[in-house]
Amino acid sequence: xxxxxxxxxxxxxxxxxxxxxxxxxxxxxxxxxxxxxxxxxxxxxxxxxxxxxxxxxxxxxxxxxxxxxxxxxxxxxxxxxxxxxxxxxxxxxxxxxxxxxxxxxxxxxxxx
Amino acid sequence: xxxxxxxxxxxxxxxxxxxxxxxxxxxxxxxxxxxxxxxxxxxxxxxxxxxxxxxxxxxxxxxxxxxxxxxxxxxxxxxxxxxxxxxxxxxxxxxxxxxxxxxxxxxxxxxxxxxxxx
Numbered sequence: 001x002x003x004x005x006x007x008x009x010x011x012x013x014x015x016x017x018x019x020x021x022x023x024x025x026x027x028x029x030x031x032x033x034x035x036x037x038x039x040x041x042x043x044x045x046x047x048x049x050x051x052x053x054x055x056x057x058x059x060x061x062x063x064x065x066x067x068x069x070x071x072x073x074x075x076x077x078x079x080x081x082x083x084x085x086x087x088x089x090x091x092x093x094x095x096x097x098x099x100x101x102x103x104x105x106x107x108x109x110x111x112x
Numbered sequence: 113x114x115x116x117x118x119x120x121x122x123x124x125x126x127x128x129x130x131x132x133x134x135x136x137x138x139x140x141x142x143x144x145x146x147x148x149x150x151x152x153x154x155x156x157x158x159x160x161x162x163x164x165x166x167x168x169x170x171x172x173x174x175x176x177x178x179x180x181x182x183x184x185x186x187x188x189x190x191x192x193x194x195x196x197x198x199x200x201x202x203x204x205x206x207x208x209x210x211x212x213x214x215x216x217x218x219x220x221x222x223x224x225x226x227x228x229x230x
Contacts, residue, residue, distance in 0.1 A: 035156070045156060090156070102221065 006089055006103035014111050019076045021106040023089035024069075032065055034074050035088045037105070046074075046087075076108075084110045115139055116208050118222035125196055126230055133191045133225045135206035140220075141186035142208035147179070150203040150224075162189050196229040203227075 005024045013019055023032070034046040049056045049065045049072065056063045062075040076083055089103040115138040125131050135145055147159045147168075160181050162168040168181035178200075180192040189208075193200050205224040 033156075044158065 006087075006106050008106060009104070010107045010109070012109040012111060013079060015079055015081055017079055019079050019083070019108055019110075021074045021087050021089075021108070023072045023074070023103050025072075025089075025091045025101065025103075026070065027091070027093050027101070029067070029091045029093060031092045032063075032072050033090045033092070034061075034063060034072075035090060037086045037088065039085070079108075079110045081110050081112050084108060116142075116206065116220045116222040118204075118206055118225050120225060121223060122226045122228075124228045124230065127197050128195055131193045131196055131227060133193070133204055133206075133227075135189045135191070135208065135222050137187045137208045137210075137220070140208075140210045142189070142210060143186065144209050145183055145189040146207045147181060147189075147191050148205045148207070150205060156205065159191075193227065196227070198229045201227055201229045 007022050011019060011021065025032070029051050031048050031050045033048045036044050036046050047056060047058045047061055047063050049063050051065070051067055054065055060077045062077070063072060065072045072089060074087060074089070086105045086107045088105045091101045093101065117136045117138055119134045123131055143164050145162045147162065148156045149159050150156045158171050159174045159179060160168045160170045162181050162183040164183050164186050168176070168183065170176045178194055180194060181189065183189040189206060191204060191206070203224050203226050205222055207221040209220070
């Protein structure tokens with residue numbers, strides 16, 4: 001199911017700039033995950049942040065989580081052309097159902 | 113919106129048996145389908161990408177002889193877990209996209225199949 005919301009729907013920036021994508025969700029969560037999807041490929045997991053965490057880093061990626069606002073952001077610093085892809089957030093409600101609740105995704109285009 | 117179904121939603125089988133999971137796009141033609149596996153409290157892991165009429169592309173570490181994927185039509189892909197063992201117990205989810213062009217990149221996910229091997 002897709003119940004999360006992401007914005008912007010599309011983002012086009014110059015190589016070297018930072019890219020920020022936001023994700024909002026509706027239910028309480030156990031964790032929130034960000035995925036990348038290159039054109040024609042399956043989803044690739046990027047980073048997972050748990051509900052008791054506020055910020056997490058992985059290389060050029062920085063994820064924040066605000067459970068009071070039910071929102072998360074993904075920041076990609078010093079963007080590269082290879083970062084061009086669609087980015088999805090997914091939330092884990094933490095119940096017995098293993099399904100993730102997915103956002104609609106943000107299409108990121110990095111212009112060389 | 114586009115709907116992807118999976119069948120069965122839940123299956124329990126004995127060790128050594130084979131289990132087939134179907135993934136169907138109900139109201140669109142899916143040129144590409146993806147199969148994922150998810151362990152409890154863990155992230156979705158891409159297993160393979162399946163293009164209609166061609167062999168599936170498996171991710172590193174996924175045994176193609178263990179997880180047989182067939183995408184014989186534009187609306188159906190199947191995943192067969194052969195000689196299932198308890199460690200194969202997991203949640204399997206498929207997704208589908210309508211085409212290979214950028215404007216068709218939206219991926220629609222099935223509800224998943226929970227497999228328990230005893």
